[in-house]
Amino acid sequence: xxxxxxxxxxxxxxxxxxVSSGSKKIKHELQDELANxxxxxxxxxxxxxxxxxxxxxxxxxxYPEGVFYCQVKKEDVSEIVDExxxxxxxxxxxxxxxxxxxxxxxxxxxxxxxxxxHRIALSNCGKINPESIxxxxxxxxxxxxxxxxxxxxxxxxxxxxxxxxxxxxxxxxFPTGLKWQFAYDSESDKKYVICNADEGDPGAxxxxxxxxxxxxxxxxxxxxxxxxIGADEGYVYVRAEYPLAIERLKKAIKDAQDLGLLGTDIFxxxxxxxxxxxxxxxxxxxxxxxxxxxxxxxxxxxPNPRPPYPAAKxxxxxxxxxxxxxxxxxxxxxxxxxxxxFSSIGTENSKGTKVFAxxxxxxxxxxxxxxxxxxxxxxxxxxxxxxxxxxxxxxxQTGGPSGGCIPEDYLDLPIDYDSxxxxxxxxxxxxxxxxxxxxxxxxxxxxxxxFTQSESCGKCTPCREGTKRMLEILNRICEGEGKxxxxxLLEQLGxxxxxxxxxxxxxxxxxxxxxxxxxxxxxxxxxxxxxxxPAGSCxxxxxxxxxxxxxxxxxxxxxxxxxxxxxxxxxxxYYIIDEAVCISCGACEKKxxxxxxxxx
Amino acid sequence: MKSLExxxxxxxxxxxxxxxxxGLNKPKIIIGMGTCGIAAGARNxxxxxxEEIDKRDLDLEVTQTGCIGxxxxxxxxxxxxxxxxxxxxxxxxxxxxxxxxxxxIINGKVVDDLVIARLEE
Numbered sequence: 001x002x003x004x005x006x007x008x009x010x011x012x013x014x015x016x017x018x019v020s021s022g023s024k025k026i027k028h029e030l031q032d033e034l035a036n037x038x039x040x041x042x043x044x045x046x047x048x049x050x051x052x053x054x055x056x057x058x059x060x061x062x063y064p065e066g067v068f069y070c071q072v073k074k075e076d077v078s079e080i081v082d083e084x085x086x087x088x089x090x091x092x093x094x095x096x097x098x099x100x101x102x103x104x105x106x107x108x109x110x111x112x113x114x115x116x117x118h119r120i121a122l123s124n125c126g127k128i129n130p131e132s133i134x135x136x137x138x139x140x141x142x143x144x145x146x147x148x149x150x151x152x153x154x155x156x157x158x159x160x161x162x163x164x165x166x167x168x169x170x171x172x173x174f175p176t177g178l179k180w181q182f183a184y185d186s187e188s189d190k191k192y193v194i195c196n197a198d199e200g201d202p203g204a205x206x207x208x209x210x211x212x213x214x215x216x217x218x219x220x221x222x223x224x225x226x227x228x229i230g231a232d233e234g235y236v237y238v239r240a241e242y243p244l245a246i247e248r249l250k251k252a253i254k255d256a257q258d259l260g261l262l263g264t265d266i267f268x269x270x271x272x273x274x275x276x277x278x279x280x281x282x283x284x285x286x287x288x289x290x291x292x293x294x295x296x297x298x299x300x301x302x303p304n305p306r307p308p309y310p311a312a313k314x315x316x317x318x319x320x321x322x323x324x325x326x327x328x329x330x331x332x333x334x335x336x337x338x339x340x341x342f343s344s345i346g347t348e349n350s351k352g353t354k355v356f357a358x359x360x361x362x363x364x365x366x367x368x369x370x371x372x373x374x375x376x377x378x379x380x381x382x383x384x385x386x387x388x389x390x391x392x393x394x395x396x397q398t399g400g401p402s403g404g405c406i407p408e409d410y411l412d413l414p415i416d417y418d419s420x421x422x423x424x425x426x427x428x429x430x431x432x433x434x435x436x437x438x439x440x441x442x443x444x445x446x447x448x449x450x451f452t453q454s455e456s457c458g459k460c461t462p463c464r465e466g467t468k469r470m471l472e473i474l475n476r477i478c479e480g481e482g483k484x485x486x487x488x489l490l491e492q493l494g495x496x497x498x499x500x501x502x503x504x505x506x507x508x509x510x511x512x513x514x515x516x517x518x519x520x521x522x523x524x525x526x527x528x529x530x531x532x533x534p535a536g537s538c539x540x541x542x543x544x545x546x547x548x549x550x551x552x553x554x555x556x557x558x559x560x561x562x563x564x565x566x567x568x569x570x571x572x573x574y575y576i577i578d579e580a581v582c583i584s585c586g587a588c589e590k591k592x593x594x595x596x597x598x599x600x
Numbered sequence: 601m602k603s604l605e606x607x608x609x610x611x612x613x614x615x616x617x618x619x620x621x622x623g624l625n626k627p628k629i630i631i632g633m634g635t636c637g638i639a640a641g642a643r644n645x646x647x648x649x650x651e652e653i654d655k656r657d658l659d660l661e662v663t664q665t666g667c668i669g670x671x672x673x674x675x676x677x678x679x680x681x682x683x684x685x686x687x688x689x690x691x692x693x694x695x696x697x698x699x700x701x702x703x704x705i706i707n708g709k710v711v712d713d714l715v716i717a718r719l720e721e
């Protein structure tokens with residue numbers, strides 16, 4: 001720490017999203033520029049975790065004004081330093097522009113994307129330097145752990161967590177307090193706490209962002225859990241594909257050890273707790289708790305039948321409590337603010353907030369944390385800013401490969417664990433993929449099933465064989481070889497796999513197929529009966545492109561982009577497409593300057 | 601960390617460092633940092649302000665602004681207490697700054713002999 005305080009802080013996001021859009025370069029440029037202008041001892045550069053608004057990265061926030069600059073480029077840095085930091089003038093052109101109103105908005109808190117959010121798990125992300133334990137402590141960090149260890153009994157903590165109504169954020173939605181109770185009730189000389197950070201859903205990155213942006217919060221949650229259930233050792237199981245998260249977590253663990261927040265006799269309470277990181281090799285099935293424990297033990301990551309549940313017989317046969325990253329991230333809040341405060345947020349059976357990774361055909365992609373009970377419409381249109389190119393909304397996929405697709409009719413559905421299951425989807429870990437009219441629902445189902453099929457560990461037959469057969473049928477349908485009875489066969493197979501699979505992976509794998517059949521049966525029928533893909537996305541079923549010779553200006557650009565040389569010159573004034581050769585890729589349509597090319 | 605008190609003591613020490621990111625309704629000091637201001641010594645003024653804040657443990661927001669056209673009166677510094685008029689002080693020395701901070705910011709009394717303008721709230 002420096003003796004004098006700074007007049008200004010520049011917060012630069014160095015989460016994975018912003019780093020890949022170039023934030024490290026900007027940081028270096030800033031450093032050089034500040035050094036040039038001799039401002040280094042007046043202005044502090046702070047690296048933070050993810051702000052959630054990855055779409056607009058790299059993101060820069062300058063305090064005390066709280067001005068939010070987005071999509072900053074290296075070339076913009078000198079202007080920011082000259083204008084903002086030296087002269088106090090906001091650089092208008094780098095402000096965020098609301099897609100709906102085109103208005104520039106200088107302050108973080110006034111942007112629609114953030115206005116409807118309620119941040120508990122993400123409260124520090126983007127606001128503090130994740131590599132500084134001091135900043136975490138300054139923001140009330142470790143207060144909850146201190147309070148829990150010195151002023152509360154394990155029973156009181158478990159009661160508090162139960163009363164809060166917190167349910168597992170990894171997707172299952174099992175009450176966290178009850179889980180802790182089971183682990184507490186199991187008698188043993190040794191118990192474990194595990195944090196499940198094996199985030200595997202395509203497109204989901206909330207756990208990564210929390211670990212990268214606020215690793216101490218997870219450590220604090222785990223200390224409290226360890227004390228509550230009587231465990232003195234913990235593991236964070238995090239996939240090796242998250243190098244930055246691992247690096248920051250490692251530093252956080254070391255800093256906590258140095259301050260005596262991990263180790264022996266924490267807060268003078270007599271409680272000891274140590275924490276390890278276990279890197280996973282990236283198998284999707286290792287997110288399943290029994291497979292995860294097998295992996296920590298050094299065995300092949302495969303699930304085991306439950307019971308016995310981990311709370312009775314878990315890691316190395318000892319009682320173990322496993323929670324997801326986001327679940328742990330809610331614990332300090334619950335202890336500090338009380339269960340009543342937490343349970344005042346959300347719906348009757350789903351309390352608190354949920355973080356979603358919003359992706360797909362949407363304007364503001366990113367990480368959002370909203371109270372349970374927020375409607376899908378609010379998430380998609382108010383926070384997400386609506387669909388790209390203002391196309392028509394078709395469906396939203398929640399819950400990743402275990403989830404389902406929800407059609408437009410349910411846009412006003414309040415999001416909670418139960419409502420999503422009622423419509424054939426699920427909360428999952430919080431992936432949300434928005435689809436527009438150009439998305440083929442059969443193809444979407446095929447995409448997710450391809451993922452689960454290749455990630456199936458192969459231990460039980462229904463999942464190993466069943467998903468393969470389902471995928472074969474879907475491939476056939478998408479290639480125009482669908483047969484009568486395929487839909488019924490898919491439904492029958494799906495139901496069987498759900499009922500008879502060993503673990504959650506197989507039990508939920510058919511969901512994307514079943515929910516798309518439920519809501520978009522007509523698309524399946526069009527593929528099978530009419531050999532047509534209504535969305536025009538399945539290439540084998542798409543009809544050839546044609547050139548309107550009246551409109552064609554014979555510029556020849558379509559010829560250059562055609563990958564199969566299907567386009568040739570007519571009588572000098574226009575071009576024509578050979579329908580037999582055309583593969584309907586659409587490249588020529590996109591290139592045509594006069595919109596003379598269309599399908600069919 | 602052997603007690604909760606130890607944690608709270610540490611927090612008190614480190615809190616100041618991130619105070620400015622909370623953005624509450626605080627007294628504000630605005631320093632003219634245009635070319636004219638800097639040439640007239642605004643950087644020393646700013647430095648003194650930061651030192652005083654640190655020394656006296658004050659909670660205020662410091663920002664900077666460009667030239668406002670009164671170049672001959674630089675260095676300029678504006679002080680605005682929440683809900684009150686924005687007072688512009690000019691021709692400042694670092695000693696003047698200390699006086700303004702004690703009288704105006706801490707005790708709420710405008711230092712009349714240094715005032716060159718008053719912007720009504």
